[in-house]
Amino acid sequence: MLMFVLGVVLLEVVLQWRVNHSAPDEAEWLAVSAAVRGEKKAGDLVVIAPEWATQGRVYLRDLIAPKDHGRFDTTRYGRVLLVSLNGASTSEVEGLERVKSETFGRLSLEVYNRSAPAIITYDFVENASTGYRQNGQRIVPGFVIDNAFKPRLVIPVPLRPDGVKVVFPDVPAGGDVLRGYGVVGNRSGQFDVGSAVTIAASVDGAPIGRVKVRNMGPLEPFEFELPKRTEAAEVVFEIHSTSGLKREFGFAADIREREK
């Protein structure tokens, strides 16, 4: 019994010492940030692992754009630059090829390649300033938090029983698929109960698809086939809900080439 107790004491003290010395200092953060700044190219995604290490944004600053922070998935990014604290990783680099790794004390920078990133021809959130709601109101992208407490950058839409139209009058030609997500916002950990939210999309007045978004469960993308176009077109999203109208809601969508 004595040896067991002393063993627990020793192990606990050693483990606590390790915890006490696990936090990177400012020099390490500055070093890894400089390395990311030197490495990053347009189209790269910078992520921090573990997710809770949000102090990394103090150092990485503009290297993590709001649209990247509020991403729905990583399919569009050709490379992922992972800033890792004490070897932590993220599911977002699973299946990707690690091509580079550099260590800065308790931090490391790992670079992952995606062999065939999605080719995005138009992003509705990035081009939100060109769109408007049916009453002429301008659209300003904003963050909502989904049911898994992840931040998502969306086009916010107030829910109305008679529906809300979000109009993009001049969407350039190109791309095969309109892909997107709808997300019901998570207000303070509680979900208002309400009906599913319907998103319907049309191109130059012709419907191309309709989907129902529910409160709970993992976010699933919707995809609508696009008609062949040679000219710019008007794309309209119509958002509709019969109840739970106080819920936050937003959607994000892009037009991309079909995966080969």
Added chain:
Amino acid sequence: MEALNRKRRFDHLIGAAIAIAYLLVLLGTARDVGFSRDEGFYFTAAKRYQRWFDVLAENPSKALNEQVIERHWKYNREHPALMKTLFAFSHRTLHQKLEILSPATAYRFPGMVAAALGLYILFIFGSHAFGRAAGAFAALGFALMPRIFYHAHLACFDVAVTTAWLGVTYLYWRSLSSWKFGLAAGIAFAMALTVKLNIFFMPFVLGGHYAILMIYRLVMKKRGAKQRGTAQSDPSPKPWAFVFGGFIGPLVFFAHWPWLWHNTWDRLLFYVGFHSAHPFYNTAWFGENIIEAPTPLLLPTVMTAMTVPTIILVLFGIGVILRLRRRARPGTESNDEGRGGQGLDLLLLVSALFPIALISHPNVPIFGGTKHWMPAYPFIALFGGAAIARLISIVCERWPKLNRLAASVVIVALCLAPPFQQTIQSHPMGLATYVPFAGGAPGAATLGMTRQFWGYTTASVAPWLNENMDNGAVVSFHDTSLPSVRMFKTEEIVRKDIRIGGLRRAKAALLHHELHMVVEEAWIWNAYGTIVPSHVATHQGVPIVSVYERPGRKKKPPIE
């Protein structure tokens, strides 16, 4: 007999020394610990109650008027009045009159005294039951639980009710053989009722223990068998604690709380009803936000395992096994040094398990970290003390030439090393602290556990605010309650010219990191158009509070 009396007097001196030392440490470290939400409410309550006592002193008949009582005592009527009244008197005496403590520390002083008193009782209890080394380990082990150390600083009720539960239990145990202790238990129970609602469950716990004792005696008598342990010399357990407690308790409870002097029944019903239908508050549990029933059955047990130093829990387990094995071997002495008897082991075990079992019910709201089952912790520490006593005996039997006192000191010190290390490192972020076997704060954050609550960690970003905010800047203090922010300013922890405002007006916004608070962080991102915080306070590398600034703010140095 004279030697025993000398020993006991010395025990009281040792217990008092431990208590006073702890009190001094709490006083010395108080300023580091920010003001929690609830403290803000209790500061306000104390002020209001103090004003009533001022009216009482000037014009007693006016003070008894129903409207006057309502005006002063309606605030925070969901908790009884003792601690808030003590906060008020302490503030009036130690700050306003004697000026020996700052306003906040003066409010907090009774809570700290309650914590220190708990250590004294724990030492006496442990010493009496299992020997002096056991008592020392129990007292110091409890004191050095990081979350206890944090809560012990506060003008709140949680450590006070833990002390109260412990005190009543000890006196009840002694009362089984003595009517004088029965009277003391009755008085203690009455006072405990005025601390917090938890005490209302004690009659069930102690009554159940008493019933089991009586049934056991009856059964043994019928069987004609010799009773086990020292029970052969145990007098029949007396119900003095219930007699005195049942009589004194309701009287004191009514008398201490002016709010109950009018519309008594309705107000009592409100008091009970408030807690029986208590709303759920957010609690993070492995990445899930718990905001409604059913709460996870294992949450209290797992949180205890993740936040109480592991060596204490290991010794608790060993202590329980040792004591149970002792009961299985007839005719043995109750322990190595102290005296047991009167169902002590059962009493300690039930007292250690009941608070955790109660709150484990899936319909009982769980929030506030581990504070609602803290009354279990002294008893966990006591079993740890029992294990320590056995360890010392093993060592001294193995190496007979060793000085027993020296061996005791070394073993107790070694076993207290991890709690000491963890408590030192936890301060002042007690609620963000998890044991190293759980990976500490980083491990808990990765697992998705509660990182904090109560908004007290504003203290950690106060220096940054003071250095970087313009004169008269408006700051959104997020989860720190308004009275607590005011106290930060009164204590000059936050600059007095910094103004309190909502997100729309604020030049800077705090964000206290909790799982569900990311919703409010998103509000900041949307309002300020940035996801980059200006400053982040961390604990073991885990963000605790972030400060966002509204872009485009021109910095001006504050006016000296």
